[in-house]
Amino acid sequence: MHNIMTRKIFVSGKVQEVGFRKYLKSEADKLNISGWARNLDDGRVEILAKGNENNLENFYIAVMKETNGFKVDSIERQESRLEVTDGFKVRKTRAVSDNGEIKKSLFLKYIDELYESPRAAGLRLDLPKVISDIIEEKSQQFYKYRITRENLDKQRGFSKNQLNTLVSLAHPRQISHIMLRHIERRKLSVKRALSFHTIMMQESEERHIGSPVLGWQLDEKTKAYNFADSIGLRRPDCNNQTYTFDEIEKPTKPMVLKPVKSTGARGVAFFYSENDIVLLRDKKKFSSWEEFSEYTKKHVLKHEDNFQGIRDRWMLEELVLEDKGRKIPGRDLKFYTFYGKVVFILEIVRGEKVRHCFWSRDGERLAGTGKYIGDDWVGEGVSLSDIESIERVSLKIPVPFMRIDMLKSEGDMVLGEFTPRPGQWDEFTEDYDRWLGEEHVKARGRILLDLIQGKKFTEFSELMEGKKLNGY
Incomplete structure (x- = not known):
């Protein structure tokens, strides 16, 4: 040997x-x-x-x-x-050097790889986490030596502007308990600690682990319409039945075909007449029901060749028009509502070109939200009475946030859908993300106070009666 x-x-x-x-x-x-x-x-x-x-x-x-x-x-x-x-x-990949730390040169190499070629297939799957963990560790050390009793002293420490900048830019994970105590004593704000983005992610994980997230009970249109009927909210005329696509008969009057579960108008089709059908999101027009059916089955429905398609459950309902004579669909009015308070409204018109406009509750056009950049269209806005009616509706739903989507008809507004998680919520700027995060927390507090004082959400409770809560 x-x-x-x-x-x-x-x-x-x-x-x-x-x-x-x-x-x-x-x-x-x-x-x-x-x-x-x-x-x-x-x-x-x-x-x-x-x-x-x-x-x-x-x-x-x-x-x-x-x-x-x-x-x-x-x-x-x-x-x-x-x-x-x-x-x-x-063995597993060695993520650190012999002394337990990743060398600076290697760390810079990681950043360069991620910056220059984030789409490259060969990058290690944990690369963003490796980089962010190192940055977080170094950031914690950075704040540790700056957010101290001495530096926060009014006489000898940083100036007020310096402190506000220092604390407002810190990520919550970079702040220790001791640092937070110093911050609270000076009544400073860790701005990034409240985030609508984070709340949306947290709700997703709550559903994943089986905790009930009540707002999602209204995500299904049949439940949403039953709830609307119980509170006297006008919704499109339909029998509230669901069908497979093959069970749907060719409509004989203006109708809209909607998937029971979908987002961003996927699969929604306007049936003006038998030779005038429009698939909304795909911006496709069809001159016959047969042509529309063939396209939908191939490109819209979920099947083995289209795994990202829509589940085969549909509803037929009244086509809400703002101008029946000119076949103009009702404008979408999407109310970002936080239990009794509309924070802002997104107005959308659909046609050859989809146009968007955000409005404040006070009727001011909002720019710089981070969404629909470059769309400078100015819509017609929303009346205060319509806003207040939506706020009354939201008080019947025991959740901090619900986007209530309405359609503008020739007369009153008509319910489009309840949306517990708005599309592209991740695109809001940091300021808007913080604003929505604050409103979510305030709304949650209002709900708790109402519950403590004995409020009964009768219509919502009846909707849930005998039903198994989503994931619970």
């Missing part, structure tokens, strides 16, 4: 995410080589190999062999005194 030796081997080239380590294990097992192989953050593969001299030489040959999609550019060998257990193992 005098020729048994241990070697450390470093391999460079196209050797990561191509099955190279599994190949090494297979070859090592054949040659009775013990040790392990693992990826390094610099793109190399590190190998510890123990065996007799002849088998190690054959193992080197196997390592340098180009096969199965990998390519070895160079190999470095050195003696090692590390202990080696029996068998050859594939």
Whole structure:
């Protein structure tokens, strides 16, 4: 056994995410080589190999062999005194250097990779987390030495403007308990601690773990319409029945076809007449029901060749028009409502070109929301009486936020849908994200106070009676 030796081997080239380590294990097992192989953050593969001299030489040959999609550019060998257990193992990627820290040069390399080629398939899957974890750790150290009792002292510390800037830009995860106590004593605001974006993500996880998120009970149109009927809210005329697409008969009067569950007008079709059908989101026009049916089954419905399509459950209902003579569909008025308070309204007109306009509750046009950048269309706005009517509706729903979508008809507004999570909520600017986060928290407080004072959400409770809550 005098020729048994241990070697450390470093391999460079196209050797990561191509099955190279599994190949090494297979070859090592054949040659009775013990040790392990693992990826390094610099793109190399590190190998510890123990065996007799002849088998190690054959193992080197196997390592340098180009096969199965990998390519070895160079190999470095050195003696090692590390202990080696029996068998050859594939280890996890070594994410840190020997002293437990990622070197600065490697960290900068990561940033460069992510910045220059975020779509590259070869990037390690945890790359954003590795970078953000390092930044967070260094940021915590940064704030640790700045958010101190001495620096927050009114006489000897930072100026008021400096403190506001320092604290308002900090991420909540970068603030420790001790730092927060100092911040609270000076009555400063960690601006990024309230975020509508974060709340939307949290609700998604709440649903994932089985906690009831009540607002989603109104996401299904049949439930939404039953609720609307119970509170006297006008909704489109329909029988509130659901159909498969094949069960739908060709309409004989103006109707709208809607999926029971969908977002962003996916699958919604306006049926003006038998030779005038418009698929809203796809901006496609059809001159016959047969032509429309063929397209819908192929490109809209979910099937094995269209896994991102819509589930085959549909409703037929009244087509709400703002001008019946000119076939002008009702404008969408989307009320961002926080339990008794409309914060702002999104007005949309649909046609050859979809146009958007945000309004404040006070009737001021809002710009710079982060959504629909470059759309400078100015709509007609919304009356205060319409806003107040929506606020009364929201007081019957025991959730902090609900976007209540209405359609403008020739007469009153007509319910479009209840939306517990608005589309593209991630596009709001930081200021709007904070604003919506604040309103969500305030609305939650109003609900709790109402519940403590004995308020009964009768219509909503009746809707839930005998129903299993979503995911609970």
